[in-house]
Amino acid sequence: MLDVRQGRTWVFPQPPAIFATATVGGPREKEGPLGKVLDRAYEDPYVGEKTFERAERALLESAVAIALRKGSLAPENVDLFVGGDLLNQIVSTAYTARSLGVPYLGLYSACATSTGGLALAALLVASGAAATVLTGAVSHNLAAERQFRQPTEYGGQKPPTAQTTVTGAGVAVVRPSGLPVRIRAATVGRVMDMGITDPMNMGAAMAPAAVDTLRTHLADLGLSPTDYDLIVTGDLGEVGRRLLLDLMREAGLFFDPERVRDAGLMIYDRERQNVLTGGSGAASSAIVYYGYLVPEMADGRLRRVLLLATGALHSPLSVQQGESIPGIAHAVTLERE
Amino acid sequence: MEHPLSRDVLRDPEAYQRLARDRETPRPVLLNSLRAFLVGGAISFFGQLVTDVYVHVFHFSPKEANNPTVATLIFFAVLFTGLGWYDRIGQWGGAGAIVPVTGFANTMASSALDYRSEGYVLGVGGNMFKVAGPVIVFGVVSAFVVALVRSLVELLVRGAVGG
Numbered sequence: 001m002l003d004v005r006q007g008r009t010w011v012f013p014q015p016p017a018i019f020a021t022a023t024v025g026g027p028r029e030k031e032g033p034l035g036k037v038l039d040r041a042y043e044d045p046y047v048g049e050k051t052f053e054r055a056e057r058a059l060l061e062s063a064v065a066i067a068l069r070k071g072s073l074a075p076e077n078v079d080l081f082v083g084g085d086l087l088n089q090i091v092s093t094a095y096t097a098r099s100l101g102v103p104y105l106g107l108y109s110a111c112a113t114s115t116g117g118l119a120l121a122a123l124l125v126a127s128g129a130a131a132t133v134l135t136g137a138v139s140h141n142l143a144a145e146r147q148f149r150q151p152t153e154y155g156g157q158k159p160p161t162a163q164t165t166v167t168g169a170g171v172a173v174v175r176p177s178g179l180p181v182r183i184r185a186a187t188v189g190r191v192m193d194m195g196i197t198d199p200m201n202m203g204a205a206m207a208p209a210a211v212d213t214l215r216t217h218l219a220d221l222g223l224s225p226t227d228y229d230l231i232v233t234g235d236l237g238e239v240g241r242r243l244l245l246d247l248m249r250e251a252g253l254f255f256d257p258e259r260v261r262d263a264g265l266m267i268y269d270r271e272r273q274n275v276l277t278g279g280s281g282a283a284s285s286a287i288v289y290y291g292y293l294v295p296e297m298a299d300g301r302l303r304r305v306l307l308l309a310t311g312a313l314h315s316p317l318s319v320q321q322g323e324s325i326p327g328i329a330h331a332v333t334l335e336r337e
Numbered sequence: 338m339e340h341p342l343s344r345d346v347l348r349d350p351e352a353y354q355r356l357a358r359d360r361e362t363p364r365p366v367l368l369n370s371l372r373a374f375l376v377g378g379a380i381s382f383f384g385q386l387v388t389d390v391y392v393h394v395f396h397f398s399p400k401e402a403n404n405p406t407v408a409t410l411i412f413f414a415v416l417f418t419g420l421g422w423y424d425r426i427g428q429w430g431g432a433g434a435i436v437p438v439t440g441f442a443n444t445m446a447s448s449a450l451d452y453r454s455e456g457y458v459l460g461v462g463g464n465m466f467k468v469a470g471p472v473i474v475f476g477v478v479s480a481f482v483v484a485l486v487r488s489l490v491e492l493l494v495r496g497a498v499g500g
Contacts, residue, residue: 051454151447153418154468155427155434157369160362195350196357204357208347242360250346274428277362 002127007220009187015335016125019132019178020071022063023291025283026141026167028275032268037291038168039066045142045167052152055167056085056092056140059283061099063136063169071173078102079130082120083171084113085138085282087147092138102134110311111206111235112189113137114170114286115330118307119186121174122332136171136290139281148199148316161201161239163280166267170286172294179298180337185221186330189213191313193326199312199319203240203277206310209327210236211247214308217331218253225255229302232293233329234285234309235264237278263288263309285309297336307332369431376430380439384410407438414442419450444468 004010022039025032030041040062047055047062060083068075081100084107085092097104109116117135124130142152144165150156174183192209210233218224225231225248236244241262248255263285264278289307296302314325346353387409391402417423423443427434434440448467452460466473 053454146451150468151444151451153421153424153443153447153450155418155423155440155443155447157428157431157434159364192347194347194353194357196354201357201361204361207357208353212347239360239362243357246356246360247346 009220011185012126015182017178018181019173019175021290022067023170023287052143059169060096060138112309112311115309122183137282137286138169139283141165141167164275165281166284168283170290184333187217189329202312203237205325206327207243209329213329231306235280373431373433376433411442414439415446418446
């Protein structure tokens with residue numbers, strides 16, 4: 001039996017590799033600082049489709065197609081597809097799996113789906129259960145607004161703590177070998193709920209989960225934040241990041257704040273673009289991780305990176321019923337070969 | 338007050354919530370109020386202009402001009418919603434954009450637009466009042482209660498006076 005357990009973390013003796021990645025985005029992502037890294041950027045928020053929901057599906061299908069093409073793979077070569085999105089019953093991913101025609105496990109970790117999927121993909125490959133695993137996440141600003149908040153053209157005002165859901169998708173193919181970017185270890189997070197009830201301040205709801213998983217991951221690996229070039233959360237935003245830094249200090253972690261970044265703050269330029277406290281959504285982390293960080297590592301500019309995607313596990317109904325917002329964070333350590 | 342970081346806040350939800358409140362980006366209340374005033378005022382000013390046009394150009398009486406004015410405001414609110422401008426005005430102007438009648442029209446138009454993909458009957462028809470529903474329900478119910486109370490009081494007063 002393969003023993004990968006070190007505390008609550010999976011440490012892979014033969015780290016699987018990222019074989020190929022692909023990212024796509026919408027108009028706002030194209031205008032953002034990372035617009036150039038996207039494999040494909042769409043000007044039309046409908047992506048040529050009739051509904052936002054279909055557009056979300058088209059984004060994921062597009063990213064999957066590009067990843068397979070980049071890796072010279074056919075769908076038949078994929079053993080398993082593990083992914084998710086934010087829509088009810090994760091339909092966008094299910095319909096993408098339909099067109100892909102490969103074994104599919106839908107995953108819901110809200111905006112932490114990217115690393116949750118990556119952790120699972122690495123485990124499947126490391127254990128020999130699969131040789132080629134496709135993983136990813138997609139989100140669409142207008143589909144998410146419709147489902148979680150208000151009609152998309154509603155004239156209500158959002159507070160400065162609110163986030164802007166990223167429109168786009170990020171996928172990766174995981175195999176025993178590939179790019180010189182290895183998945184060294186992964187920690188599946190536990191749900192943390194500190195009683196935050198405001199869905200317009202998800203950063204505050206998710207920060208506790210981020211620090212909990214971070215502490216566990218580092219302790220299990222015997223590493224400290226200074227052993228990493230970057231620690232990148234998925235979508236804490238400006239407010240959530242402030243809280244994360246507070247909690248990290250309080251936990252006695254020694255770190256350089258410049259090296260603790262947030263994908264939601266990297267994908268948009270808060271000065272130029274009206275995105276309130278930052279980007280969010282399942283694609284926020286997926287695009288930045290697979291579209292920017294992995295290529296930077298493959299090119300040798302980054303050596304060791306901690307991917308710490310964060311998710312808010314509420315539903316539109318749970319908030320209306322007065323429930324607080326539970327958060328979760330999954331951590332993956334990537335290392336340059 | 339105890340400093341929020343003086344103990345393990347992850348064990349103490351209340352301490353964490355205090356910390357979270359402390360770290361929130363504050364809303365610029367004064368600026369927001371000013372913007373709301375400007376937007377709400379501009380919409381109302383425009384409404385008055387419309388009434389004046391109906392009265393002086395189309396020779397409606399001030400009372401007759403009410404309904405056409407409301408209809409005109411609804412038209413522009415729905416048009417702006419469809420053009421994608423209303424939500425930007427709302428984000429900038431806050432409560433100034435919620436003023437009836439334009440705010441109400443925006444809620445219905447925006448709901449209708451979103452639910453068009455689910456068909457006209459169940460989608461648009463079934464969801465058009467989603468955001469405006471509470472306004473109608475509580476508006477009608479409270480009007481009913483007030484009217485009831487007023488009738489009862491009138492009855493009592495007439496009975497007491499003996500008429």
